[in-house]
Amino acid sequence: MTAPAVTAEMEWEETLLPAGSVPAELEAEVRRQFGAVPSWVARVAPAPWVVRAWATMVTQPVAHLPPGIGDLAALVVSQDNSCRYCFGAQRAVLRMLGYREAYIARLERDFHVAELSDAERAALDFARRMSRADPRPARAERERLAQVGFTAPAVAELAFVAAAIVFANRAATLLALPPDPLEQMVDRPLVRLLRPVIARRMRSKPRRPEPLPEPNEGPFASVVAALEGSPAAGVLRRAIDGALASPVLPRRTKMLLFAVVARALGCTRTESEMRAALALESLGTADVEGILATLASSRLDARETRLVPFARETVRYHRIAAVQRRMREVARGLEPAEIVETVGLLALANAVCRLSVLLDAA
């Protein structure tokens, strides 16, 4: 069964934003990262930091994780989040990389019974639990990965890869991105003929370990530090810094969105960090507590009044169409840059709060 046939039955609304022009410099940056410019770039370009974060996070900046596992985890997490865009695109990527259709289908059906090693199965299980985060994967689950041969840096990178896909899934779902042209391309005779060459170019190459980015300061520095030794640390730091430096939404709004997602995911560390940051934005402890308890307050501006309650809906959703319709309601009257930045922030908050399990003691 081809990818379009599998994904055709997944519910998905009309795309939220039209494709726009992409600044040449940004396009060149993405091309360097991907070797091509994915179709989503033209819709996400109004908030360049989202393009950079997406392009760098999903290309698996890992040095310790055994090759191949990230690609399989991306499929499993995208399927778990019912992200039609990412699932279809990742399916096409796997086929380009040379995975057989029957193997992919078995993986989708139940990776517990697919032909996988114990380590691969444990890794996919962990990636899916990272995505669901209900309950948050406990330390014991990371220790189980160590028992099947994963080093601590590899476990951290696996958590990062899962969180990065959570980011992409939310971004693609909230924007209701149309199917990636790669899905159709994979079955073209010329592409099939050239597949081994394309696969060699597409296969993510293990990178060299990297020291922590300097400086690693500001929000979520401890989450970034949990990736020490991995190139993922720098990628995450730059994504967070890019999000916070963007002038589109006020810093206070960003912190509030992070805090709500943290509350929904039971991520007390991120929540306290955001409370402290919000205190600097003239929101006192009682104000923040009130906002987090009720998702409303007279202290919120008109835009925050819409965005804050919506943030909780991006954490877990059973009906894709319902969350996409809500996103459309929330986006009404907002500029494309505001829409993309909101989506990027919510996607990043979901990724960072899930990734913070690396810091959980229990």
Next chain:
Amino acid sequence: MAWAAVVALLAALGVHAWRTRRTVGALERRLATARRELEALQQAFERFAPAEVVEHVIAEGVSARSEKKEITVLFADLQGFTELGEGLAPADLVTILNGYFERMSRAIVEHRGYVSKFLGDGILALFGALDANPWQTNDAIHAALAMRRTLADYNETLAAAGRPALAMGVGVHRGPVVAGLIGSEGLMEYDVIGRTVNVASRVERLTRTHGVDILVTEATRAALDGRFRLRPMPPVAVKGIADALPTFAVEGFDGGATAP
């Protein structure tokens, strides 16, 4: 002659290969259909039990697996429905009741609740049972208020059809429960047990005593958004609880029509 035999053999092999390929193709298509059906079934199941429980059942079969969690329980019951039913034809009774269940279920689900079961003309709904939900109590009371509005609309529909109006009582309590797959080998369901469920049911009964439609306990009030308008009711002794139970009638919500 030998060439003819070779050609015949190759032709036979070709036909065999073609047939095998066709059979494999058909089997793959059936397998793909079965997979889609299984996925749909799994997604449907996740509306009845947490995804983790569904996953566990699929991987290891049904087993006694339970956990303690804090949830908000909403218990709704129709008041005087038995007497009302005595004056109605059975078909009318069922139509009215189904219309009520349909509307109330929608109000509950729209506020992130899970309708656990219908008990006669009663409804047991749970908030925070399937997914972790820090706003579960607010959601439950928003659902109760939506049920009040929905019932008012339904009563207008019933009146227009010359049918009697319905009256409902709703009790809400928040507390710990044991949640898991409960039942016999033949019939098992995801359910919750514990004092919290009993208290919600007792509080629902108190709506008759106090002459109100929505009552909540102190534990519920403590977790609620301050914009809900509550009126304290005098404590009343109830079965199974040592001290008289203080409750609060829910009058409305001052934060606008839309719930977060």
